[in-house]
Amino acid sequence: MICSFQIGTEMSLKDNIIHESLKLFSLNGFINTGLSDILEAANTSKGGFYNYFASKEDLFYEVLAEAQRIWRDKVLRELRETKSPIERIKKLLENYRDHYLKDSRNFPGGCIFITFSVELDNQRPHLAKEVNKGFEGLKKMLGRYLDEGKALGELGEDVDTEAVTEILIAGMLGASVIMGVDKSNSSLDKLINSLIKYIDNLKP
Numbered sequence: 001m002i003c004s005f006q007i008g009t010e011m012s013l014k015d016n017i018i019h020e021s022l023k024l025f026s027l028n029g030f031i032n033t034g035l036s037d038i039l040e041a042a043n044t045s046k047g048g049f050y051n052y053f054a055s056k057e058d059l060f061y062e063v064l065a066e067a068q069r070i071w072r073d074k075v076l077r078e079l080r081e082t083k084s085p086i087e088r089i090k091k092l093l094e095n096y097r098d099h100y101l102k103d104s105r106n107f108p109g110g111c112i113f114i115t116f117s118v119e120l121d122n123q124r125p126h127l128a129k130e131v132n133k134g135f136e137g138l139k140k141m142l143g144r145y146l147d148e149g150k151a152l153g154e155l156g157e158d159v160d161t162e163a164v165t166e167i168l169i170a171g172m173l174g175a176s177v178i179m180g181v182d183k184s185n186s187s188l189d190k191l192i193n194s195l196i197k198y199i200d201n202l203k204p
Helices: 013-028 035-042 046-050 056-075 085-101 112-123 125-151 161-182 185-200
Strands: none
Touching (some): 013 035, 013 046, 013 112, 035 046, 035 056, 085 161, 085 185, 112 125, 112 161, 161 185
16 A cells, blocks of 8 residues: 555645654654644644644644554555465565664664553553554454464464564564664564564474
8 A cells, every 4th residue: 555645746734744754753742742743743723734634643643543554554555465364474574674663764763663652651642542553453364364374384383473463563563673773684684584583482
């Protein structure tokens, strides 16, 4: 799936506000990004902003939806063509590393979901709840692939798929934090490669 603001040679003012806010929220978070920052980045006025968004919180939901579309487009690419459930997980991890976490164009500050989750947990819990739905969805998908792989004999019979799911989620979140802090491709590569090797070691 291609993001709406990437279609065509020009983007609408609404798409431009979403796109610029996506980058600002990735860098500074939702709370620390002021409306004036958004207006300046999008080269618009308050009137231009309020033509499309009732409030900054209204914008948050649009930005979150756009970030989720980008994530799906980049992380889930070619998974349907991969028949093996365990190979799907490995492909997902590679996509996550190469196409999502290294996407400095859309997310110059790193994973926007981590930024949102950390900053909003106490100050805007209703918004954090929306972000956390994505983490729960990822967890369920990984668990499903692991269970399918185990049923097909791709994993050892003694493998605890729930525990493996938790380890993979923790590793992916850790990779997001590392990339957000030091922007080190080599550290990111090592961590994701270690997760892939961990999965390979679970095979019978």
